Amino acid sequence: MPLLGLGVFQITDEAECVAAIHAAFEYDYRHIDTAKLYENEVAVGKAVRESGIDREELFITTKIWPTDFGCDSARRAFETSLGKLALDYVDLYMIHWPVREGTEETWEVMQGLRDEGLIRSIGVSNFSPRRFDQQFFKRTDEVPAVNQFERHAFNTKPEWVAYCRQKGILAEAYCPLNRGQRLDDPQLVQLAEKYGKSSAQILLRHQVQEGLAVIPKSSRPERIRENADIFDFEISTQDMHVLDTLDEGKPPASGPEEDWY
Numbered sequence: 720m721p722l723l724g725l726g727v728f729q730i731t732d733e734a735e736c737v738a739a740i741h742a743a744f745e746y747d748y749r750h751i752d753t754a755k756l757y758e759n760e761v762a763v764g765k766a767v768r769e770s771g772i773d774r775e776e777l778f779i780t781t782k783i784w785p786t787d788f789g790c791d792s793a794r795r796a797f798e799t800s801l802g803k804l805a806l807d808y809v810d811l812y813m814i815h816w817p818v819r820e821g822t823e824e825t826w827e828v829m830q831g832l833r834d835e836g837l838i839r840s841i842g843v844s845n846f847s848p849r850r851f852d853q854q855f856f857k858r859t860d861e862v863p864a865v866n867q868f869e870r871h872a873f874n875t876k877p878e879w880v881a882y883c884r885q886k887g888i889l890a891e892a893y894c895p896l897n898r899g900q901r902l903d904d905p906q907l908v909q910l911a912e913k914y915g916k917s918s919a920q921i922l923l924r925h926q927v928q929e930g931l932a933v934i935p936k937s938s939r940p941e942r943i944r945e946n947a948d949i950f951d952f953e954i955s956t957q958d959m960h961v962l963d964t965l966d967e968g969k970p971p972a973s974g975p976e977e978d979w980y
């Protein structure tokens with residue numbers, strides 16, 4: 720799985736989404752992160768087919784939302800997503816958010832779809848260590864390939880990252896740019912000047928250097944390019960620690976079931 724992907728949340732205009740993905744492919748992204756919830760799976764599939772890039776080179780993620788959890792409904796939701804994407808398979812299918820009812824059944828459906836070859840790997844999103852221990856691993860021995868959760872220098876979630884490492888789950892950072900807020904933080908700006916990079920690039924490099932995947936969103940070609948230009952420099956150990964001090968220990972974003980982590 721490429722550690723850098725383009726996130727397409729909130730790009731609901733089809734032409735804008737297709738154009739952003741084409742720009743991303745031009746700047747060597749090979750990984751696109753969508754979800755049923757984002758209402759742009761059709762655009763993602765269109766951009767993939769138009770690109771002419773060998774399907775095996777691409778990594779396409781989509782996700783199932785809790786309103787579709789359950790045996791029959793999960794299968795139907797997957798088939799609808801695959802139909803909208805108009806692809807033969809999805810590289811990564813994720814449980815978008817854990818809820819009290821139906822998560823386990825949904826995982827079993829995903830395992831079946833994976834065994835049928837319609838999904839290459841299965842993962843989860845927004846799973847805290849507590850959710851994994853109290854819910855997920857009570858019902859299955861299979862370790863999800865990926866856990867995708869909000870993560871950036873201002874919210875580093877050390878326990879979540881350590882848990883993933885211990886279990887062999889790849890941690891993937893969403894909102895890796897903190898939604899573009901705080902890019903003017905003085906310490907971040909100072910580091911950006913030191914390395915001759917932008918604040919956004921420092922935030923992304925910080926995470927990739929720790930072994931996390933990142934899926935920054937932009938619909939502007941110049942930013943899509945900027946966000947990919949993070950593999951030609953290395954942040955020193957000392958400066959990685961400086962970035963860790965920006966952490967504000969924010970609580971996780973609330974999902975479909977308020978405060979249920």
Ligand SMILES: NC(=O)c1ccc[n+]([C@@H]2O[C@H](COP(=O)([O-])OP(=O)(O)OC[C@H]3O[C@@H](n4cnc5c(N)ncnc54)[C@H](OP(=O)(O)O)[C@@H]3O)[C@@H](O)[C@H]2O)c1
Pocket residue numbers: 725726727728729752753815844845867868892893894895896897898899900902919920934935936937938939942943945946
């Ligand atoms: N699993 C989940 O529950 C979940 C939740 C949220 C997000 N996600 C995924 O994670 C992806 C990224 O998260 P996100 O979109 O919420 O936040 P983000 O990537 O942290 O930030 C995106 C914002 O930053 C701006 N931006 C992008 N590059 C920039 C740059 N180089 N300099 C300055 N500003 C820049 C974008 O504006 P422009 O577009 O105008 O450039 C946009 O407003 C989503 O697209 C989605 O795929 C998953």
